[in-house]
Amino acid sequence: MTCAHVQERLDDYVDGLLGEAEFQEMELHLHDCPECREQERELRALLAAAAALPVEIPPSRDLWPQIEGRLGPRVPRAGWRRFTGSAWTLAALAAAAAVVLALSTTLRQQPRLTTPVAPVAEAPREDTTPTLVPAAAWQPLPAEQGYLRATEQLLAAYEAHRSELAPETVTVVEGNLKIIDAALAQIREALRKDPTSTELSRLLSATHERKVQVLRRVTRAAA
Amino acid sequence: VSFVVQGVEVGLGRRAASSAADVERQAREQALVRRAQAGDRDAFEQLYRENVGRVYAVCMRIACDTSVAEEITQDAFVRAWQRLDSFRGESAFASWMYTLAVNLALTERRTRKRREGRVTATDDPGAFEEPPAAHGPEPGMDLERALAKLPPGARSVFVLHDVQGHRHDEIAAMTGVATGTSKAQLHRARRLLREALRR
Numbered sequence: 001m002t003c004a005h006v007q008e009r010l011d012d013y014v015d016g017l018l019g020e021a022e023f024q025e026m027e028l029h030l031h032d033c034p035e036c037r038e039q040e041r042e043l044r045a046l047l048a049a050a051a052a053l054p055v056e057i058p059p060s061r062d063l064w065p066q067i068e069g070r071l072g073p074r075v076p077r078a079g080w081r082r083f084t085g086s087a088w089t090l091a092a093l094a095a096a097a098a099v100v101l102a103l104s105t106t107l108r109q110q111p112r113l114t115t116p117v118a119p120v121a122e123a124p125r126e127d128t129t130p131t132l133v134p135a136a137a138w139q140p141l142p143a144e145q146g147y148l149r150a151t152e153q154l155l156a157a158y159e160a161h162r163s164e165l166a167p168e169t170v171t172v173v174e175g176n177l178k179i180i181d182a183a184l185a186q187i188r189e190a191l192r193k194d195p196t197s198t199e200l201s202r203l204l205s206a207t208h209e210r211k212v213q214v215l216r217r218v219t220r221a222a223a
Numbered sequence: 224v225s226f227v228v229q230g231v232e233v234g235l236g237r238r239a240a241s242s243a244a245d246v247e248r249q250a251r252e253q254a255l256v257r258r259a260q261a262g263d264r265d266a267f268e269q270l271y272r273e274n275v276g277r278v279y280a281v282c283m284r285i286a287c288d289t290s291v292a293e294e295i296t297q298d299a300f301v302r303a304w305q306r307l308d309s310f311r312g313e314s315a316f317a318s319w320m321y322t323l324a325v326n327l328a329l330t331e332r333r334t335r336k337r338r339e340g341r342v343t344a345t346d347d348p349g350a351f352e353e354p355p356a357a358h359g360p361e362p363g364m365d366l367e368r369a370l371a372k373l374p375p376g377a378r379s380v381f382v383l384h385d386v387q388g389h390r391h392d393e394i395a396a397m398t399g400v401a402t403g404t405s406k407a408q409l410h411r412a413r414r415l416l417r418e419a420l421r422r
Contacts, residue, residue, distance in 0.1 A: 011410050042417050049366045050385040056276030057283055063297050064271055070301045071264060140313075148313035150396075156319045157397055159306045160326030219326075220399035 001025045006036045014043055141188060147208035154215035161219060173218060180211045249315055256316050260307045271300055274317050278324040284382040285328040287371040295331055299324040325383070325397050332375050369419040373412055380405050381412035 006029050012018050013026050030037050140148055162170065184207055191200045252273070258266035278299055283292040303310075303320055310319050370378055379398065383389045384405070389397070391405045398405070 011406075011413060039417075042421070043413060046366075046413060046416055046420065047385055050381070051388075053366065053386050055280060055387065057280035058276050059279045059293055059296065060289065061293075063275065063279075063293060063300075064268060067271065067297050067300045068264065068268070070297070071267070071304050073262065145313060148311070152311060152314050152319060153322050154396060155309055156322040157326045157399070159302065159309060160323050160330060164330070216396065216399075219396070220401075 001029045003029075003033060003036055006030070006033070007039065010036075010039060010043055014040065014047065141191065141204075144188075144204070144208065147205075147212065151208070151211055151215060154212065154219060157219040158215055173214070177211065177214065180207060180214075183207055184211075252316050253312055256307070256310065256312060259304070260310075267300075267304060270316060270320075274320050275300075277317065277321060281321065281382065281387060282324055282328045284367075284370060284386065285325070285332060285375075285379050287378075291331065291335070292328075295324065295328050299327050302327065322397055329379060329398055332379070366416070366420065369416050372419065373415055377408045377412035377415065380408040381416070384409050385413075 006013075006026060009018065009022065009026065013023070018026060030040055165173075184204065187200060187204045187207060191197065191204060194200060252270070255266045255270050259270060275296065279292060279296045282295040282299070283289065286292045286295060299320070303323055306323075310316065370381065373381065380394060383394045383397070384391065391402045391409075394400070394405045395402045400408075
């Protein structure tokens with residue numbers, strides 16, 4: 001192992017991401033090379049200093065009065081934003097279209113479901129209210145918690161970029177997320193009636209995966 | 224029935240401890256969120272007071288400007304109030320709020336860069352890699368000051384990974400960059416910081 005290779009892999013070494021064989025090679029090299037050992041010492045000192053920085057810093061003044069002055073009554077979101085970017089729109093439209101197509105295909109390919117699942121095309125497309133599923137109707141299975149946490153975080157990222165989106169894009173993306181949520185609710189209902197169905201489990205998992213993929217692509221396109 | 228999420232869950236980083244006190248805190252937080260969702264501003268103020276330090280810290284380190292960080296922090300809480308309906312409680316409010324703030328800070332950074340061009344912080348690593356001025360290297364440059372001089376992309380990833388304790392897949396989910404890009408930015412940030420602190 002050369003010094004150049006060590007420099008290249010030092011981050012992964014201190015982060016504990018190397019495989020056993022490469023780790024051993026690194027150890028041997030560092031033992032014999034004072035220059036690389038000094039680089040390692042520097043890096044570890046930097047990481048220790050970074051880890052010691054405060055995670056919380058209070059602002060120099062109380063921001064609440066200004067925040068409170070900007071809080072309007074809590075109402076459901078309405079209205080659409082300005083059109084801004086074709087790349088954004090294309091990416092979001094492509095992602096949404098892919099979801100609808102893939103989901104429709106997947107649902108059609110499940111002939112042995114014990115409880116019929118309505119085609120996604122029957123979902124109420126005209127209702128684009130961004131609150132995707134009412135809280136009372138959202139009763140996930142315990143095994144879905146990981147997906148739900150993931151999508152919630154991705155939705156938070158989406159919220160941060162939502163105002164940059166074209167109205168058409170928001171309509172399509174949120175309309176399709178709503179369709180996915182409607183499909184999830186139906187699959188979940190079917191799974192409650194037939195909890196041993198591996199097909200339903202796979203379908204539920206695949207549908208969650210698609211939702212995660214859509215949100216990741218949308219947030220990535222905005223970056 | 225079990226499901227595996229492949230590295231998309233975003234939390235508060237490695238520093239988020241898990242204990243009985245945390246469970247109790249989360250239960251209280253959930254109650255506050257429910258009240259805030261019903262329009263209770265006092266409950267939302269409590270959520271603000273409990274989260275503003277962490278939100279402001281990450282905004283400050285990404286923006287490197289006190290007034291901008293304060294503005295983003297305010298925007299983040301106003302946005303959270305407006306979007307509380309979309310928070311279902313499957314993750315901690317602090318985590319949701321933090322992600323919202325990070326994304327706003329990153330968006331503001333991109334907007335400012337487009338608006339003002341290159342100022343003190345720049346995506347051009349050469350600006351940070353220039354040799355010291357004629358009067359010699361600046362002594363006592365601490366980590367926060369060195370951080371502020373990093374290129375914004377590298378700085379954001381370093382803050383999220385090495386200060387806040389997030390994994391690369393979490394950073395990718397938050398920022399929209401590929402995991403490989405996040406790793407490359409971290410490598411660059413660490414190298415530049417070591418060089419800066421060596422001077």
